[in-house]
Amino acid sequence: MLFNVAQLLVGPVGATRHYELNQKGTDLDPELDAIQPVTGTVDLLRTAAGVLAHVVLHTRVRLPCARCLQDSIVDVDTEFDEEFLPLVNPRTGELTQIAPDSDAFFIDEQNLLDVGEAARQYIFLALPMQPLCRPDCAGLCIQCGQDLNEGPCQCLPEPVDDRWMALAQLLTDQ
Numbered sequence: 001m002l003f004n005v006a007q008l009l010v011g012p013v014g015a016t017r018h019y020e021l022n023q024k025g026t027d028l029d030p031e032l033d034a035i036q037p038v039t040g041t042v043d044l045l046r047t048a049a050g051v052l053a054h055v056v057l058h059t060r061v062r063l064p065c066a067r068c069l070q071d072s073i074v075d076v077d078t079e080f081d082e083e084f085l086p087l088v089n090p091r092t093g094e095l096t097q098i099a100p101d102s103d104a105f106f107i108d109e110q111n112l113l114d115v116g117e118a119a120r121q122y123i124f125l126a127l128p129m130q131p132l133c134r135p136d137c138a139g140l141c142i143q144c145g146q147d148l149n150e151g152p153c154q155c156l157p158e159p160v161d162d163r164w165m166a167l168a169q170l171l172t173d174q
């Protein structure tokens, strides 16, 4: 997701560029099991300090269901604004002073702005913590591990507390 912003950097504040994205998920991160390309738009705006990127992303990923571990397919939509600062001043060629603790994004010495790392971070933030293969997934039996979506297992129900058994007995005796 590299964009050459040399022209934008020497242009006036407020100048814009618009791009369409279409990228394989594994290009962003080998761990990202995207079953369709990452698509979206990138809008770049020249600011006083650098370039503000407004990025809209969509993809569809495969994650293990939190209950049964089968594949669940999750739509991922995210958008973000991040400012990218040039490592080299485009007019003077001087190196930019960067605070050691800075977590800003940068435009490299070749005037390339890479949206990839920011996109990777925002996509992972947008993934659900508890993906489900379907809303009513029955999950796995905690005793034998059978996938209860495929039917009940042979395990006995949890033993009932003796005091409740005594109470139940009283009630049925009446």
Ligand SMILES: [Zn+2]
Pocket (backbone or CB within 6 Å): 065, 066, 067, 068, 069, 070, 132, 133, 134, 137, 138, 139
């Ligand atoms: Zn499931």
Ligand SMILES: [Zn+2]
Pocket (backbone or CB within 6 Å): 141, 142, 143, 144, 145, 146, 153, 154, 155
């Ligand atoms: Zn079981």
